[in-house]
Amino acid sequence: MVKLVGQIIENRPIEEGTFEMIVAVPPTFSYLPGQFLHVRVADSYDPLLRRPLSIAWAASGRFGLIYRVSGRGMTMLSRKRSGESLDFLGPLGQPYPLRTDRPRAFLVGGGIGVPPLLGLAEALSEKGISVTAVIGAQTKDGLLLLDRLQPFGKLLVATDDGSVGFAGTAVQCLEERFGSGGERPQESVIYACGPLPMLRALDELAQRWRIPGYLSVEESMACGVGACLSCVVLRRGGPGESGRPQVVRTCVEGPVFASGELLWEAWEQPKWWEDTEETPT
């Protein structure tokens, strides 16, 4: 949890529109899968803020970031060359818990949510867990990191347009596997990272099948360290907490949350924030 500077060893496109940056750091650097870095992409103040990026993998003395060149910040990052330095805060946030009490793990990734699953797949398979990656995208071209995930276990692929693999979303693909009896939900854990609708559907699936699930959420962040309260989501109040929802920070209490914890309705319904607010009298 400190401000660090690493040296860029490599920064190149690995797939259409997607870059991998490899950064050298002191050998003492370590992280847990699911954690992220808050990266400075420019020396100037425009764009102003750091960018949150998951650590995709780490080996002794280096780590990899895998990012889609979307907006201005990622474009600037993609122009950095080997030998230049990278200024970052981290590792930040709560990692995926590595559950060894159930022998099977389904790692569900959509779009640019796939990178953190790489390090997670490695960590789980090292612990003897049987890993299945379920990777979804709109089309064949959007599928990310299939070759890199392959060595750690099985691979299921879903495309919205059916151009390859299952025709539908990654969540529908998983649902079908469970429904057809081809998998053993009672022995499984779900880990996921991807867009909000995917996480929400997966949360519902996990609860219906009574499978422990861990979901990594993306919210816009300013500070990345818990000070500004920009990145909040609502967590259901547990028993003993008077049942009131709690505001939690994606950057500190997240980005990984357990299935069943998040109040998805709160993203679209102001009433959750109003009704529960004790306005001063």
Place this chain on the structure above:
Amino acid sequence: MQDAEGQPVGSPRLITQLGPWQLRSPILAASGCFGYGREYAAYLPLQRLGGIVTKGTSLKPRLGDLPPRMVETPAGMLNAIGLQNPGIETVIQAELPFLHRYGVPVIVNLYGTTPEEYAELAARLDGVEGVWGIELNISCPNVAAGGILFGQSPILARQVTEAAKRATHLPVMVKLSPNVTSIVEIARAVEDGGADLISLTNTFRGMAIDLHRRRPVLGNLSGGLSGPAIRPLALQLVWEVAGTVQIPVVGIGGIVSGDDAAAFLMAGASAVQVGTAQFIDPTACVRIADELEATMNREGFAQIADMVGAARQ
């Protein structure tokens, strides 16, 4: 320089007299950008700060605004946090003791919906260990009731100031909103109400629209603009207010470097607060203090006080 416990305290040349307070540095952390100090304690020596202004604190806990709460804009950002805070009791019991350990001056930023609430908050902090003063937030653009309403009417601004002054022995700083027709009128009213210091500015009201979703990005629709984008606007307002009131002024708005801080001092501010810059550089308050000393060397100033108002002579 180190203190008795060997902690770095910074150069004696940065020592700043700000109204009733003697501070180790003219650089304070601005409200809402430093929480209650915990998050940044890992990144910088808190005792080197001139002071910490806490997150806006109300009587009861507040959940704050519906997300999204933040969107980046050119050289700036819009926020609509909605004054999420755990309420004054929790702040006193669970947050302030942490800061007290560092011996850093703490100024508690307060938000109420009536003058009586401001008074109750001010009274509650009277005598709390480690609290050097209060800052009245009469300028938050992101809450419906109170806040900015008080900052937009000279009469109400004065009433709130008087209510707080009567309720506490602590020095009272009043934080002004730039979203007004005449900031000097408000500044005068606040001075007449007995304020010990004035700080400015809070954020400028702004908006961003998501073209794809066809609606404003922020859950609160509008938000407050901060960061380098507002620096020249804030600097000009500080110039106006410092030229109007006799009480010390604290400059705020887009400061990211020692030269920026120097500009606010030369415009007439006795100290400055740094907000958004911390999100980019968590060590900003200390770095800016060090840079300011370099600016002093370069421009030939022996001490902070010599810089204050230097551009007005």
